[in-house]
Amino acid sequence: MPNQGNLSRRQFLATTAFGTAAAATGSIAMPSVLRAQGAPVKLGVLHPVTGALSYSGQQGRLGATLAIDEINGAGGIKGLGKIDAVLGDAQSTPDGGTAEVEKMNSAGVSCIVGGYASNICLATTQAAARYELPYVVDVGVADGIVTRGLKNTFRFGPGFGVISKTALANLASINDQAGKPAKTVMIVHEDSLFGSGLAKLLNAQLPQQGFEILETIPHPTPTRDFNNVVLKIKAQNPDLVIPANYYNEYVLLARTMQQQQVKPKGIYSVLGGAASSYKFVKEFPEAARYIMDCNHWFDPRNEKAQALKKKVEGKDQFFTYEVYMNYSCVYLIADALERAASADRDKLTAALASSTFSGHLMPYGPTKFVNGQNEGAAPVNTQVLDNDIKVVLPTSFANAKPVFPRPA
């Protein structure tokens, strides 16, 4: 931040040169001018917008800034004024995220939203806790994020434990309703924390539900070629394939299966890297058809969600879960700020902890934070049907019925 008292020659020239444009759009940050009008509420918006996770990070930033623009457009937060977004880039690493938290703290933010990946969120929430800085995790599903007793950390979305439990129960229920056509399973997972952890859990729990696991195949990220994996699947011909990997590998696996004409009765994923992605469905509709997923998703019956979907698609962007989860988190924070009637960190933390916020876009139960975790949060089951992604379970939010086993 430049020295507020003395305007340097450069700052003066920049201000006069861009002054008109900035005043017209209101988009160019001019700290000295804004400060003079009274302090707006500063909100840290932290995502991995460069590096391996850049796509997800940019989507997350889009969701958060859309919400902030909407709130500011409607006059800001009642009694406190407009929100000033302090954007940060975690560079897809925990270290990058921690460095941004330090910067945001120095910049005097009241709260931070974001993080995206579990490993980044683990580091950034910890760093923010040192300054008693409220932190709302947008996605990061690792259960460890909210079990370390950090008072500043809140997660609006569901954690891994809840998601996997729901996924297994829903898989059993879909299979039962179809007359139990699926008996054998193969798991293809990436070999880091996320994929291996999920594979271990599935190996422990699927046999209890009556499934036989034929083989569990790990692979690194990135993987150059899925031909061997698909050959193994082809040879053993399982009823169900469960992939647990990130977007690029998920797409490559699905396309290679299509290429090698491997068609199991179903592809069912848990937090599938691409299974609930409009990008995947649009670019490779054949490979995506009938894929099922248990993942974060918006409430398809919510009118505000549909309006936001139109708005995002109008910007030529895909309406991914990062967008609406961040959007909802910003509104959660705005609601807490309004009730706290202060940008003070302690008051905001207390307001978040007692939140019963309902103006979000998610298919969740009533908002209630217990040790920082929103107990109302839940994943849903989606399926790629008619070149679209439909919610098939739970029935209270569903807009389609599951198609299983996949038609020949």
Place this chain on the structure above:
Amino acid sequence: MLSPAILIPAILNGLLIGAIYALVALGLTLIYGVLHIINFAHGALLSVALFAAFFAFRLLGLDPYVAVFLIAPVFFALGYLLQRFIIGPASHGDDRNMLLVTLGIAVVIENALLYAFRADTRTIDLPYAFQTIDIGSTLLAIPRVVGFVAAFAVAFALWLLMTFTDIGRAVRAVAKEKLGAELAGIDVSHIYAVTFGLGTACVAIAACLLIPTYYVNPTVGDAFVLVAFTIVVLGGMGSVPGALIGALLIGVAESLSGLFLGESLGQIGIFLIFIVVLLVRPRGLFGARA
């Protein structure tokens, strides 16, 4: 697990991947054979070529199989200029300096790419990228088959060039006896640059054959060059047929070890072969006696 229904496709896939490795290795072995330097910039140049093929498609709408006829000559010129005006002069005629200069070029190129395009992974989508040819029980991806045929065509063209043209004779003369070639009136620094250009053009062709089914980011070349170094050592430093056969062997070894040991350990097969060759036949399969 050992059923031919898996084994045969796995071996065929390995051969097809090996052909792409061969193209990268051909460039490397050619440069080593003549200039006696290990070109550390090879991987970085592959990354640049992949970016070139990517943007040729994205910006100009050129299919990679068409773009290759544009990109390969451009990369020949790039390689020629690099050797003639940077690596040659900067090394003052010392081979060890050349090695360090190529390493420096690699660092500069990779970071320039990182600065310009960030670490994002990019792909292009072509309608034929995932189409297959059905031969019996095996489905072969069309881009891989194209790559296989093209690799052999390039190797054959290179062999023709080296055997039947004046340039080829000059290159071989310089490789064998630099001083003698110079005394016979061959412009050695021109031949050095031509060789470097040819090696770089091979990388450009490999890039155009890879991009339909592969991705590009600033460090993507490294993975291939590590494999290519292994191939060059396996086949014999400086040997063109050695690079070709070595690459196919390595492709199959990678595919089979991926199948039996799991994808995470697929590379183990490659480096086991590498170590065994170094121990048993250090000059490589087709290498000349030192």
